[in-house]
Amino acid sequence: MAGDWIKMRSDLQTHPKVVRILSAMQCDRLRVVGALHAVWSIFDAHTADGMLHGYTLEALDAMVGWPGFAAEMEAVGWLVCTDDGLLAPDFAEHNGASAKRRGQETKRKQGSRKGAPTPRTVPPLSASDADTVRTREEKRREDALSPESAAGAPADGQASATTQAGEACKAMRQAGMASVNPSDPRLLQALASGITVAELSACAADAVQDGKPFGWAIAAAVGRRRDASRVVPIASGSAFRLNRQESLEESNMAAARAFVAEMSHA
Structure with a gap:
């Protein structure tokens, strides 16, 4: 015996199978639902697996007091007549101890969700409010860039670096x-090496144009400063950039000229 209650759907009276039974039996839907309740209660009381041994269609009709009802249940697939008795398909899914536990757990969860506090609905911001929020956010970002926003009083060198970085x-x-x-x-390392604010600003403009990030602009400023240090003057007053091989050749030429000059004075 699985228990003193059974699970029935709240919309059972409009189920297509109920409609088929009431059409065949020429009766109202509430009588069909009541008879179904009686049949499924018998199964719940006398079987654990949905197999009602020893029962026939006629015997079940006699139990519910409605001749022909069991045959109509069989016609719609809610009952199977076997040599051993009557079988309720999908019995374990809808009835039995495990099905009832699942039903109770589902009901408990639904009750918990209903009792949970309803989250507040945040109304959309008006255009003026949105502008105010954006203005405040921009002000916070500006303050973050300002050295005065740092907590405490840093050392002179650190304060200078922070100011320059800002x-x-x-x-x-x-x-x-x-x-x-x-x-x-x-x-901070680039500024400490002598990179100027103007150099960083110029590289930032190039980075924005090429879709490059903040780190790329810093690396570009450092790279351009390094390349500029390798530009050497020539007699015409113009300048050109030497690669490693060219620098080596220029060094060798300078050594050769110095050697020739020394020999001419000997």
């Missing part, structure tokens, strides 16, 4: 770069 980031933002970071170690 100025560099502001200049790079003015050049069009949206994402900057005044505490980026690469930026």
Whole structure:
């Protein structure tokens, strides 16, 4: 015996199989639902696996007091007549101890969801409110770039580096770069090596044009400074950039000229 209650769908009275039975039996739907309740209660009380041994269609009709009802249940697939008795298909899915546990657990979860607090609905911002939020956000970003926003009083060298980094980031933002970071170690190292704010701003403009990130602009500024240091003057007053092989050849030529000059004075 599985228990003193059975599971029945709330929309059972409009189920297509119920409609087929009431059409065949020429009766109202509530009588069909009541007879189904009686049949499934018998199965729930006397079987654990959906097999009602020893029962026939006629015997079941006698139990519910409605001749021909069991045959109509069989016609719609809610009952199977075998040599051993009557079988309720999918019995374990809808009835039995495990099915009832599942039903109770589902009901409990639904009750928990109904009792849960309803999250507040946040109304959309008006245009003026949205502008205010954006203005505040921009102000916070500006403050983050300012050395005065740092907590405490840093040492003189650190304060100078922080101030210069903040100025560099502001200049790079003015050049069009949206994402900057005044505490980026690469930026601090570049400034410490002598890279100027103007150089970083120029590279930021190029980075924005080419779709490159903040780090690329810093690396470009360092690279251009390094390349500029390798430009050597020539007699005409113009300049050209030497690669490693050219630098070596120029060094050899200079050594040769010095040797010839020394020999001519000997």
